[in-house]
Every structure is written in structure tokens, then in C-alpha cells.
Amino acid sequence: MTGVPKSVGVIGGGRMGAGIAQVFAVAGAEVTVIESDEKAAAAARDRVALGLRRAAERGALAEGVEPVLERVRTACGVESLPQSADLVVEAVPEDAALKTRMLTAAEAAVGADTVLATNTSSLSVTALAAVLERPGRFLGMHFFNPVPASELVELVVAPETAEETLGLARDWTRLLGKKDVVVRDSPGFASSRLGVLLGLEAIRMVEEGVAEPEAIDDAMRLGYRHPMGPLKLTDLVGLDVRLAIAEYLHSTLGDRFEPPRLLREKVARGELGRKSGQGFYAWS
């Protein structure tokens, strides 16, 4: 088993990228977070610092905030990735053209042994691998939100992903204190495919007047011991995000993922869930 990666690059220091940077820095890696410009880089650094302060408040950061933050630097442009990076995780927005650009530029900036990973939650890892010169060193490392608290990393392997690459990703996941599941690349992987299907059916049940959202959520929470009901989870993820994933899965996996009318209507009205104050629940 390999040790903690010494040097990790994270492209995009948003919600997920900042969390990914945080957990690798806490594990001891030197982390470089790449953003598009100085302003975004400063915001990314603030996000990592805030995450570390929260971890310290929870008593989950023995080392203290400052020593960990010293291991995190931000930079603009993918060409600033360290050539010696062991791992680079791409976490820019869910846009295939943007991710393709970032990954090809990253591959040109780093060494031949660097493992490249994408944190995409729905795009084809196989299609992203196809644009790379070294697809054997590439895989999906699908982290969950919030990264520091979540226990899982879904490792998504394309046909070209080398065994050694998967082995390194599994070791690193374990060293972060998380569990992995290994999934062959297919639309929605394991997590989104099942999670979205449950959410869509719950929305159809609201649409049909089967029960109120609270009742549907309680049925799953109390009856099946889900930590959260599918409608509340949809509110937290964002109805627009769920709709986009459902549309993609509908186009790739067929009619069982057809977005319900109620979901489309709510998104059109701007009822996007927690972030807009209203979804299946009212959020203050």
C-alpha cells in the first residue's frame, strides 16, 4: 500500500474542490488549488480555511488550522499545477467541454506518473478518458458533499483505467479515512443512478397526490432508515441540479428517468430547493 500523496492538485476550489483540498491537506499532502483568476483563488482559499475552522470547532483537527492551511496554496491556470503532483482531481462545474479543456491542459502540465481524476457526478468518464494521451492514469473519484464529513468515494473506472491507477486511488481513499466503492463507468454510476431514481419517483408521488412530502420522506427515513428522505435531499442538492442529471439519465438510460412535470414546473418557477428558499419545503 502506498502512503499519503505528497503533492495533490485540485482544479476548481468551489464547494467540492475546497473540501477535497481540505481532506488531502489534513492527511498531510501539499495541495495546490487551481482557480481561473485571483478573485476566485482568494475565495477558494477562504472556503478551505472555513472548512478547517469548522473541523477544528468539531474537535476533528488535532493539528490546528494554521499548519494545515500552510500546506494549501492557490494558483491561477492549470499550467501552474506542480509537475511532480501524485494526483490531480478536477472539480470544475459539470460541463463536458470545460472538463475536457482542464484535463488535457492538466495532463500537459504534470508528469507521466501523475494520476488524473475527475469528480464529475454524471458525465462519462470513458468519454473524458478518450481525450487524454495517458487514459490509463485516469479515473473518476466521485467525492460526496460535504467532503470532510462524507464517508464514501465512488471510484469510477473506464475500460482504459489501469489496475495500478485504481489501486493508488483505493489506497488514497483509505488514507483519507473514507471507504470506496468501485463502479464500472456507466451513466449515473451507482450513487446518482439509484439516488435520482428514488427522488424522481417521490416527486411523481407528490404530483399524483399520494402523500405530502413530509409523509413520503418519513416513510423512507423511519421505515427504511434512510438518514434523509428523497424530497428533502432533492431540496438540498438543488432541483435544477437534479433535473439536469435526470435529463442526462433519461437520454442515456431511457424512460424510467423521464423528469416529472412537477420537477420541471418548480425549476421554471425558480423553486430550486434550499438555495432559493423554496423547493418541496420552505427554507428560511
Ligand SMILES: NC(=O)c1ccc[n+]([C@@H]2O[C@H](COP(=O)([O-])OP(=O)(O)OC[C@H]3O[C@@H](n4cnc5c(N)ncnc54)[C@H](O)[C@@H]3O)[C@@H](O)[C@H]2O)c1
Ligand atoms: N455539489 C455537489 O453536491 C457535488 C457532489 C459530487 C460531485 N459534484 C461535482 O463536482 C464538480 C464541482 O461541483 P461544485 O459543486 O464544487 O461546483 P462549484 O461551482 O461550487 O465549484 C466549481 C469551481 O470551479 C471553478 N472554475 C470554473 N472554471 C474554472 C477554470 N477554468 N479553471 C479553474 N477553476 C475553474 C469555479 O470558480 C468554482 O470555484 C462538478 O462536476 C459536480 O458535478 C458536485
